[in-house]
Amino acid sequence: xxxxxxxxxxxxxxxxxxxxxxxxxxxxxxxxxxxxxxxxxxxxxxxxxxxxxxxxxxxxxxxxxxxxxxxxxxxxxxxxxxxxxxxxxxxxxxxxxxxxxxxxxxxxxxxxxx
Amino acid sequence: xxxxxxxxxxxxxxxxxxxxxxxxxxxxxxxxxxxxxxxxxxxxxxxxxxxxxxxxxxxxxxxxxxxxxxxxxxxxxxxxxxxxxxxxxxxxxxxxxxxxxxxxxxxxxxxxxx
Numbered sequence: 001x002x003x004x005x006x007x008x009x010x011x012x013x014x015x016x017x018x019x020x021x022x023x024x025x026x027x028x029x030x031x032x033x034x035x036x037x038x039x040x041x042x043x044x045x046x047x048x049x050x051x052x053x054x055x056x057x058x059x060x061x062x063x064x065x066x067x068x069x070x071x072x073x074x075x076x077x078x079x080x081x082x083x084x085x086x087x088x089x090x091x092x093x094x095x096x097x098x099x100x101x102x103x104x105x106x107x108x109x110x111x112x113x114x
Numbered sequence: 115x116x117x118x119x120x121x122x123x124x125x126x127x128x129x130x131x132x133x134x135x136x137x138x139x140x141x142x143x144x145x146x147x148x149x150x151x152x153x154x155x156x157x158x159x160x161x162x163x164x165x166x167x168x169x170x171x172x173x174x175x176x177x178x179x180x181x182x183x184x185x186x187x188x189x190x191x192x193x194x195x196x197x198x199x200x201x202x203x204x205x206x207x208x209x210x211x212x213x214x215x216x217x218x219x220x221x222x223x224x225x226x227x228x
Contacts, residue, residue: 032213032214034216036219041221041222041224042221042222043118043120043204043206043219043220043221043222044157044206044217044219045219046216046217046218049216051214088154090156090157095213101162101170102217104156105156106155106156107154107156109154
C-alpha cells in the first residue's frame with residue numbers, strides 16, 4: 001500500500017520568505033514521488049519528480065525537493081516566495097511493483113502575503 | 115506539444131440532460147485518465163484507459179460513461195447526473211502506465227448540475 005501525508009492544509013508566508021511544504025510518504029517498495037501545483041480554476045501542473053536518481057530534485061519556478069529515505073519525506077522548498085506562488089500544492093506517490101496509479105495527498109494551500 | 119486540451123471549459127446541465135466532455139492529447143501518450151475534483155480536495159480517479167482499453171473503473175456510477183475512440187481522444191458521457199456530481203473534471207495522460215511516467219493534466223471542465 002502507498003500513501004502520502006501533507007502536513008498543514010494551509011501554509012502562510014510573506015513575500016520573499018522561505019516556502020516549506022511538507023510531504024511524508026508510506027510505501028513498502030521504492031517510491032516515485034511527485035509534486036504538482038494547481039492554480040485557481042486550472043488543472044494540475046508537474047513541479048518536479050523523484051525517480052530514484054539524485055535525492056535533491058530541482059523543478060520549475062525555483063522549487064526543489066529533497067528525498068530523505070530515513071525520514072520518509074519529500075518536502076518542497078523555495079528560497080523566496082512570490083505572490084504568483086499562491087496556489088494549491090499536491091504531493092503524490094507511485095510505487096514500483098505497486099499500483100501505477102498515483103496516490104495524492106490532501107493538498108496544501110499556499111498563501112503569500114505582500 | 116505537451117498540452118492536454120479539454121472542452122467545454124464550463125458546463126451547466128439539468129438532471130435529465132445528456133452531455134459529453136471531451137479530452138484530447140497529441141503527445142503520443144498511451145494512458146489516459148478521468149478524475150473528479152471537488153473544491154480544495156485532491157483529484158479522485160474515475161477511469162483509466164491504457165492502449166485505448168478501459169483498464170480501471172473506480173466503481174463509478176453508470177451515469178458516467180467513458181469512451182476512448184482513438185489514442186488521442188477521450189470522452190466522458192454524462193446522463194441523469196445528480197447535483198452532487200458538480201465538480202471539476204480533469205483529464206490526464208501519461209506516456210505509459212509505468213510508475214516513472216508523470217501525468218499531464220488538462221485545465222478541466224467545471225460542471226454544474228442543476
